[in-house]
Amino acid sequence: MDRISLGNDEFEGRNNAYVLADDARDELALVDTGIATDGVRSDLRAGLAERGYEFADVDDVVLTHYHVDHAGLAGEIQAESGATVYVHGADLPLVERDPGAVAAADERRQTMLDEWGVPADAQADLFAFLDAASGIEGTPPEATPIEDGTVLEVGGWTLETVHTPGHAAGHCCFETIGASVTQRTEGEAVSDGPEAFVGDAVLPVYTPNVGGADLRVDRPLETYRESLERIADRDYDRVWPGHRDPIADPTARARDILDHHRDRTAAILEVLRERGPVDPWAVSQRLFGDLEGIHVVHGPGEAYAHLDQLRHDGVVTVENGRYRLEEPDVDLAGIDLPTE
Template sequence: MDRISLGNDEFEGRNNAYVLADDDTGELALVDTGIATDDIRRDLREGLAERGYELSDVDDIVLTHFHVDHAGLAGEIQAASGATVSVHAADAPLVAQDPDAVAAVEERRRELLAEWGVPEDARNEFFAFFESVEIEGRPAEPTPIEDGDVLEVGGRTLETVHAPGHAAGLCCFETADGDEAFVGDAVLPVYTPNVGGADFRVDRPLEKYVATLERLIDRDYDRVWPGHRDPIEEPTERAETILEHHRERTATILDFLTDHGSADAWTVSNYLFGDLEGIHIVHGPGEAFAHLDHLRHEGVVAYENGEYCPVTDPISATELV
């Protein structure tokens, strides 16, 4: 698979923009675009130039999800080329930078950071981090897509596989033979995708992400092409490893609550990850929240005044995740 590796020091390591080109028709498509910074814009331009293309040649952009390290340059490329930008309907308003949608996310973020018990100085540090980096990019005019939609782009047939958890609208795109897929951040080769802090709109994020992992395991791809770093040659095994990681993390959190008593998400995050900075100020407590929230819905812990405490004898995490 032809990919352009793009710089990314903040979010999960180097991004991939996949190039789909039809030599017969000249149609050109990109799967994801990278962050809207000068360095990454240059990486993408140079990568396309090496293949004989310019940004203005792009006919279609397929976005795995709305995060700026995947969708940041979509609007700019669309303005230069008139490309169609396809993204799941749940994420389309954020790719379009609809003011109401953006404001709702911001409000929800502030509510959850307070609810999770994130100290004010850490919250201020997080907001200062985002204000210090200009990564939002130009708004796009997206075409909303849904699970099961089939896209004909760059000489390829891709089936949309909705894979929420990390983001509400995250999608994988399965090739026509069903053997491979572009998976964005649904499965990553090095890190486990953040759940809970990566998209504040997702209700019951761990439950949704576990369902996504199980769906990918059932599809049993031969190879997948992630949004970051190198291809995953054993994707079913990798998805199973991530699923087991979440079982172990659930057990760790339950053991901590049993020993410690009640705790908020920030306290649990500190136990799991220690001191945090930058984007991880939300990723850490968000991950803790995803597990605590799941335990609450399973009736294993109670929630009151921002804190969680066990209400039953500890049970095997394999029964919970």
Template sequence: MDRISLGNEEFEGRNNAYILADEERDELALVDTGIATDAVRADLREGLAERGYEFADVDDIVLTHFHVDHAGLAGEIQRESDATVYVHEADAPLVEQDPDAVAAVEEQRLELLEQWGVPDDARDELLSFLEMGKSVEGEPAETTPIEDGTVLDVGGRTLETLHAPGHAAGLCCFEIGGGPETRGGGDAADGTEAFVGDAVLPVYTPNVGGADFRVDRPLERYAETLERILDRDYDRVWPGHRDPIDEPTDRVQTILEHHRERTENVLDVLEEHGPADAWTVSAHLFGDLEGIHIVHGPGEAYAHLDHLRQEGVVTFDEGRYALRDSATDRESIGEFVA
């Protein structure tokens, strides 16, 4: 798979932009574009130039989700090339930078930061960080919304859309097939690999709870996504960050086990320290936080706490979570997550 490695100082390591090219049909597509900084823009332009392309040659852009480190340059490339930008319908308004959609997210963020018990100084630091981050959002793009099951013919390949919410409401994986003429089994490699964006990462576990405030029951949604990827039994997957994952089944099982262990850790905090808000639980789990982690930490704690509340294991009152009188059966903790 042809990929360009792009700089990324804040998130889960260097981003990937994947190139799909069909020289016979003169078709060029990108899967994700990177963040809209001068350094990443230069990385992408240089990577394309080494292959004989420029922004103006891009016919299609397929976005795994709306986060700026994946979608930031989509609008700029579209302006130069008139490329079609595909993204899940849940994320399309944010890629288009629709004012109402952006305002709704910002309002929900403030509500959750208060609910999670984030102190004023940490909240102000986070909001200042996010305000500076607006400079790397890039230009808005006109999008073509897609949904689960949509099949795209781009760059000489077919990509089947698998909606994969959890980390983001509109996150999608794309199962890689051959060209349109091979759909239905003509290519022996069809369906054995996929672009997975941030659904599965090779080093970090993708943040749930703080990465997209719009996701309802984020831990449950994410666990369902992982189970769906397991069912596909891919030979290899191509993540949004770092290197390809050659044993995706093992990696997905590791991530699921990580969340089972984290659920136990959350329960340990409540047992040892008593009722607490998400910020306090986060402090016990992760220590001091700065930058984007001011929201990722309590967001992750919230995802687990809210899941336990939905399952009747903890109660929630006036911003604080507490264990119910009936103790949790640790032998069945995995049932809460998978």
């Protein structure tokens, strides 16, 4: 396995495309592809060329989820190579950019922006960003659906699909079966436990956005928390994220992110005590300050994910899009939140 670092100025830092190759069997696969911009396309072509490959050599593309910084070049690679593109069935319509699925996602975004209280000028800034970035999704591929438990034989590797929704409805990790990445690339490993390609489920620096990154996800915070628990329970020796460097203790990192969300919930409760009732945009402003570009949806989406969870926990009520504490003196210990 080899990692190609790809440019990304808008999201969680430089993207990773992972090269899985078995030269003896003439098999080549990629896990994720990066955004369809000239710079990233050049990065990926150059990275493959350094390893003796080109787009036309790729047999399989495995996508962790539909976001353009992971799937943007999949269609172009498929056009040159005939590669099979794998993605979870929940994300397949958006990877293929099915008109009905795209229209439904756009309608859902507009509905949620209005419900969250996002003002017109901030919405205009978001839409200007999206219009300017309209080319980065690239040419849509024809994709093959996978699901939790699907085993893929790609690039000489055996990968088990582990569905980890939250950041995206169809987000998946891919666990190595047999020898781990470390064993196969660095020789004898200290431990022989499994490793995984984890996309944006667990990141080394940032916490993946929940609530705004995929508006199709119901109960986004609870869904993501369950995925983090699943990753922690699998106790990987190391994971290979969609951005930045490998994570040497992914269980601890998953627990750190769970704790981060507990702390964020506490901060939101404090906002509700001081200023409630409030809408998600007001909470977002308090937590994140002024927002622009894609963060116009990510910020209030994150606030909404927590407020929605508090509503399901019976801690807050919502009326006309504004959330109010039922009991101002509520104790976090009484709420079903993750702990170590």
